[in-house]
Structures are given as C-alpha cells and as structure tokens.
Amino acid sequence: MTDPSVLSTPLCGLLGCRYPVLQAGMGGVARAELAAAVCGAGGYGFLGMVREPPQLIAREIDAVRARTDKPFGVNLIPAATDPDLFAEQLAVCFDKGVHALCFFWDVDAGAVARAKAAGCRVLYQVGSVEDARAAEAAGADAIIAQGFEAGGHVRGGVTSLVLLPQVVAAVSLPVVASGGFSSGESLVAALALGAQGIHCGTAFLATEESFAHDYHKQRVVAAGSGETVHTDAFAINWPPASPVRVIANSVTASLGPRLHGYKPEDFRREEVARDDGRPLYRFSTDSPLRTTTGELEALALYAGQVAGAVDRVVPAAGRVAQIVTAAHATLERLASRNGGKG
Template identity: 80%
Template sequence: MTAGGVLATPLCDLLGCRYPVLQAGMGGVARAELVAAVAEAGGYGFLGMVREPPKLIAEEIDGVRARTERPFGVNLIPAATDPGLLTDQLAVCFEKAVPSLCFFWEVDARAVASAKEAGCQVLYQVGSVEEARAAEAAGADAVIVQGYEAGGHVRGGLTSLVLLPQVVSAVSIPVVASGGFASGESLVAALALGAQGIHCGTAFLATEESFAHGYHKQRVVAARSQDTLHTDAFAINWPPASPVRVIANSLTASLGARLHGYRPEDFERQVVAEDAGRPLYRFSTDSPLKSTSGDLEVLALYAGQVCGVVDRVVPAAERIGQIVQEARRTLRRLADREGEGG
C-alpha cells in the first residue's frame, strides 16, 4: 500500500472490493440501494436481514444485482433468529449464491459450517479475543472486531483501540476494525493497529441511500459523541442482556440512572409506531425506517460515538470517496514527516 496509489489490503482481494471500507449490515437500514451504492463506489456492503422473511431477502439480493455487478454480502444474526427461520434465510442466500455472509453475536459454528459448505465466505463480528478465536476455529474467513463505542448492538466491553491489536495478535485470519471509524484518519489508524480494513455503520446510516427514516438520519447528524449512551433497555426482540448504543431520547431519560439490567419480559407490549403494518413497541429493538410512522422519537435511535464527526447526510459514494481521500492525505503526511526526520 502506498500513499499515492489505491488503498489495498489482502481483505480487498478476499472480498473483491477496491477499498477496505465495509458497510455494516444494519438491520432494516442496509437494503439494496445502499449496498449497491457502496459496492459501486469501491467498498463492500452487507444487506441487514436479521429476522427478515426469506422472500424479502431474495428481493433485496435481486435488488442489489439489478444495480451492480460488484460482490456484496448478507448479514444474519443466528442468536436473535428462530432456528427454523434461520435455516430458511440461509437457504435463500445459498440459492442466490451470495458471495459472503456476515454473522454477529454468539459464535454459531453450525451456521459457519453451513455457509462454508455452500461456498460462502464468512465474516464474523465479535466483541472479544475469545470470540475471535472461536470464530476462526469455526472456519470464518475474517473477523470484524467491534469496540464498545460502536452503535447498535454492542457485543463487548473494550474500546476499539484496546481490543483491536489484541485480536490481531490472537488470530491468523484478516481482522476488520469496527466502532469509531468514519474517516480516512481512522482507517489509517486501524491499519496501523494491524487491521486490514474498517467496518462502518453510523457513517452509512447517514447517507441518502440508507433506508433509515430521515428523522433518524438528522438525529445522527445533530448528535455529539456524548449524546449517545449504552443500555440494555431496548430489549424486546433480542436475547436478554443485549446492550445497544443509541442517541439519548425521552425514553432513555425515563430510565433515570438505571441503564442496565433489563429483560424483554420487564416491559409491556405498548405500541408506539408501526412499520408496513407491523406494530412497534416501546423498548423494542426497532429503529425508525423510511416505512415507519408513529412516535419516532421513542424508538431506538442507533448511533456510535463517531456520530460526533458525521455532520452531513451525503451519497454513499461521497462518504467512501472522502474516507479514501483522507486516508491518502494522512499517509502522505506521515511519509513526509518520516522523510523530514530521516
């Protein structure tokens, strides 16, 4: 990799993308338009299909392929999905010959084995050294290491700066950095710590092509890093003790000082919004989408601490272009400093 050339790491060769910039498979938010835009711009995108019906998954896969010939993946979450539905989801992905699958939460060795047998590459998002080792042992081709500062569901308790180099030392497969990455400078920092790329959620939620509701996008753009908080109160629809990072709202304010220690059964099913005819409850994991109506303010407004540097809603291609240009400038600046000191 050189400062003046195209950024490239072995991860790019593995996935078939030009830049080592991955778009997170955010549930509901990451649909065909966003994934295709990321792929066309040289990055690598994942459809966020957690608990979605197989018919929708097939439609979204076809939607990506109608927009681009570049490779992409699908994000599924075995631990948060009924086993029967997961089997059907995987079957659709295999039938459609999806190039890769990204899994998250507890390492499911059977899901990895099924994907590998079907010829899919597997990336596993993890939150600890132990999980990274388990993912590698299960046959994953790469691990995505998520730091505590990440938005959405957060698996571990260490920051990216601390966790990333430990995982790099612990496994032999490519490592991707996630949580706190939305700029070229942060891409260079991740590479310096041994990663082969970055995995971005918040930065791509706030793009024109994402399926997030405009209200959610504007809250991300307006938020400071300190406006996010870590809580497990958004518990409905996920396994117990599954913390998330969200932008503070009136619902989180109602919790007072107690942000953790909640379970799905602690909350009544009180409908506050609806999405395509489906009721959305207070304290559910649902975030507001373009198709959502109702009291959007009390829904889960996912965002990582990096929201503090995401100040505009832009096309996905512009976001990737900015990251790449900043990374090249940063590498040149570091090279110049080394030359001045040499």
C-alpha cells in the same frame, strides 16, 4: 499517493473490493440501495437481513444485482433468529449464490460450516478475543472486531483501540476494525493497529441511500459523541442481556441512572409507531425506517460515539470517497514527516 493499491490489503482480495471499507449490515437500514452504492464506489456492502423473511432477502439480493455487478454480502444473527427461520434465510442466500455472509453475537460453528460448504466467505463480528478465537476455530475467513463505542447492538465491553490489536495478535485471519471508524484518518489508524480494513455503520446510516428514516439520519448528524447511551433496555423482540448504543431520547431519559439489567418481559407492549402495518413498541429494538410512522423519537435511534464526527447526510459513494481521499492525504502527511521514507 492516489493509487488505490496503496490502501489495498489482503481483505480486498478476499472480498473482491477496491478499498478496505466495509458497510455494516444494519438491520432494516442496510437495503439494496445502500449496499449497491457502497459496492459501486469500491467498498464492500452488506444487506442487513436480520430476522427478515426469505422472500424479502431474495428480493433485496436481486435488487442489489440489478444495480451493480460487484460482490456483496448478507448480515444475519443466528442467536437472535428462530432456528427454522434462520435455516430458511441461509437456504435463500445459498440458492442465490451470495458472495459472503456476516454473522454476529454468539459464535455459531454450525452456521459457519454450512456457509463455507455452500461456497460463501464468512466474516464473524465479535466483541472479545475469546470470541475471535472461537470464530477462527469455526472456520471464518475474517474477523470483525467491534469496540464498545460502536452503535447498534454491542457485543463486548472494550474500546476499539484496546480490543483491535489484541484480536490481531490472537488470530491469523484478516481482522476488520469496527466501532468508531468513519474517516480516512481512522482507516489509517486501524491499519497501523494491524487491521486490514474498517467496518462502518453510523457513517453509512447517515447517507442518502440508507433505509433509515430521515429523522434518524438528522439525529445522528446533530448528535455529539457524548450524547449516546449504552443500555439493554431496548429489549422487546430480542434475547435478554443484549445491550445497544443509541442516541439519548425520552426512553433512555426515563430509565434514570439504571441503564442495564432489563429483560423483554419487564416492559408492557405500548405501541408508539407502525411500520408496514406492524406495531412498534416502546423499548423494542426497532429503529425508525423510511416506512415508519408514529412517535419516531421514542424508537431506538442507533448510533455509535463516532456520530460526533458525522456532520451531514451525503451519498454513500461520497462517504467512501471521503474516507479514501482522507486516508491518502493522511499517509502522505505521515510520509512527509518521515522525510518521505515510507
């Protein structure tokens, strides 16, 4: 059961990866070192280039290619990006011949059309059946169905266990499970629900190669599943009504029972940290990166409820290997219970 083909799905053929394990393109966190390590281990990595300048995107793409010859993608969010900047981001991705683009939030049919015309594969992350259908109609190649338990920005309000099979039934595209997936057992569960792979953020944030600050990584490792908070209070620098899931901290504690209903203009710009000379504010969407200094505890510590299952920081290749090894063991155990009949 150690044959890699046992876990191979059509998604692997679409993306050119060995295993159906996708690393989420977390903004700020998913840089070249992480994406290249995941790809080199047989998974599929994404650069998290949300609202980043084209020059940085070009540099990170080149840096991945200096580390691996495997295909990889870039994650962008049209709805949260100035239209002119987004056009520049697309242009550099097309110029560099990026293999795939992953989009998120509102379904932007025009962005899908431009990416497809440039020869990119397109994955669309959604939080509802309606958006999954819209992404398919727009021409996406695969759907990432994100459950409510996911970390970072959360699009919908339904858990993965409920959402995933509904999305699978609603579209004819490969569907990838996101939100609550970090292990081989969860990969097998996703496959059983009709998915063709898993999309992991929190599990890859807590790796040696991720660009997250070590403080953030250690908070993920220490957190239990009940220690995350779903709130839209981290609103500065982002469109209104964009909830996130973070590890509880002094900022979420200051909200009291009111976790939702906030807008960017509700908060004054109180600097609590800096990153590469840029001020970071309390209630902003910024998370602490390797280059961040200041009051790290007061920043958005993104993590999904699956943080309770992530107990140490490991190399990204080790995380992929753990998932694959456990998936094979799970399939073997299930087969033995069935008398070896598949």
